Amino acid sequence: MPWHRKHFLTIEELSRAEIEQVLATAGAFRRILDRKVKKVPALRGKTIVNLFLEPSTRTRISFEMAAKLLSADTISFDAASSSTTKGETLRDTAQNIQALNADMIVLRHSASGSPLYLSRVLGIPVVNAGDGAHEHPTQALLDVFTMREKLGSLKGRKVVILGDILFSRVARSNIHALTKLGADVTIVGPSTLVPHWFESLGVKVSHNLRSALGDADVVMLLRIQHERQAAGHFPSVGEYTSMFGLNKTRAEWIKPDAIIMHPGPINRGVEIDSDLADSPRSVILQQVTNGIAVRMAVLYLCAGGQPEHVTTPLE
């Protein structure tokens, strides 16, 4: 099946087969990352602009790395240096970038739906690097890529996502990806951050950490942001940690072969104890490395590459 999508906007719109295609393509790039010479010529001559209108370090560097390993030229700029601070609209900023002959835009934006908006405005591909509380599709793909690396098929596997679900694009994209791949997803956290509405996305909602962790194959932690406390979503960071933080005692409730994940940046001592974050069960840094391969796959496919061409001509 050829890849036909020009833009990469959400996991929700992808079929299971499309997710498999991206993961397979990412697998081929992941093998390349283990070689001495990691760079491939796939996107030579293409220019990719990382338009990051919300602060990000990890995702931006990861996209840049991915583009450079594909031999694309990259230009990155963030909100502070862009003309949006002078009142230019997203449409105008992006159309200018297109007029500057960019071949693709990678967009990070605090407003949900803005990549879809941009995809309607531009002629060049738009890749979503996180939009508001909506989706972070490449993060979800690198997460499921890492889970499959460790656990094999995800069908029937139990995945617990723990933390601030309400405001999390990572949670939403993972919910779509995991349910499409047949995993059982339970979201856990304080009721103010894990509202029952999420059941409509096909997941279980729980506020009981012990019972949720008991049969989990994957425990994915999400960052707790201090501004949620200010908005009254929970009483204090200390209370959160005492009720929902993953510590040594609670880690004993988890099966020994389960893995611990976190999209980063982590708050050591808040949602996860330091020694657990650094333990062999933690795959947090492998997620980061796999993120490059997944983003290489996404950039490659959106630039018109086909999945079946990756293994042969590139290796």
Added chain:
Amino acid sequence: MSDTLWIKNGRVIDPATKRDKVGDIFIAGGKIAASLTGAQKKSAKIIDAKGLVVCPGLVDIHVHFREPGQTHKENILTGSQAAAAGGFTTVVCMPNTSPVADNAGTIELINNAARKAAVHVYPTGCITVGMKGQQLAPHGSLKKAGVVAITDDGLCVESNQLMRNAVEYAKMFDLPVLDHCQDESLTKGAVMNEGTVSTRLGLKGWPHAAEDIIVARNIILSAYSGAHIHMQHISSAMSVELVRRAKKDGINVTAEATPHHIALTEESLGTYDTNFKMNPPLRTEQDRKAIIAGLRDGALDCIGTDHAPHAPDEKDKEFDYAPNGITGLETALPVCLDVLVKQNKFKLPFVIDLMTRKAANLLKLPAGTLAEGAPADVCIFDPNETWLYDAKKGFSKSLNSPWSGQKLTGRVKTTIVAGKVVFQNGRIT
């Protein structure tokens, strides 16, 4: 100059006089006449209304004409032309202009522009100075300047103490208080209904509880003071039920529904189309049905469009950043005919009543009937004509309609204001 008009052979529907019969309407001297003299008949302009409905000009007690200060979106002239094209002959403007209409001078300015408008345009004044919710605006002076009600529409009067004083003070002048019911503390940053769709789209939700709390508050204040409080654009099932119970208890509250809240739900927001973004937001199918039921049993009193024009470049933005509001005057009649008459089997005279007499009576406006001697404000429409609605071909300055590009049924053919044809066959005359 008014004309002598003879509207022939239309289905004349006038709920105020319980008339629903094929017949003629005569107009002389700007008033509805029982008949014309032989000489008048000879010189009268004849409008053939065969196959058409002839009803009182529609009345909308909730429009935003953006003048003064935001006339790139709309002005009183263009807004009134959009009204005429939609069959409306009387409209009531909200005071959230720039500056806001919280003083007699601004009302004077609006009234001056209204004199050149295509339809009757009445102003409202603010409840509070600057719509800031801190100090009462001069309701007495506003009344003298000609406002028909007071409201801080767009914003809710948050302070219970201030709202209590406002309704008690305005009552002295027989001024209805219209409230935009929204507990701001529950809706910070909210851009759509809170529920499964906002969860999926990752957009900040506006829970219906925020409306219900203020509706309940207003019912209590009305019961306590006896003042008339009108709830604007009710969007939630629970609010409908609260108003219904209050009316049963004899409390002096009323409420309106918009065409969009009876026609559309939050499901329309799937593609982040900002032409479906308004405040209060589109809600669930259950809410939509409850609002229709409320219109049927009288819990809700009338239709108000909340016609809220915004320039294309203002709406052409990320969903979070686009302003709230859609236009409504040119689509209200066909949308109500479709939803209420066709889908929900309301009787046509009853729907016309919701859009004419009932709306006018709420604010005691001299409109809404074809009784002899009444101002000759008439709407003539073809209930069966279907056309492709294109906002670009409309009369509003703005294009932000969720119905643009869709087929609508029930087209206004002629609009008459004070005995003068102001709109006919697609043209402002």
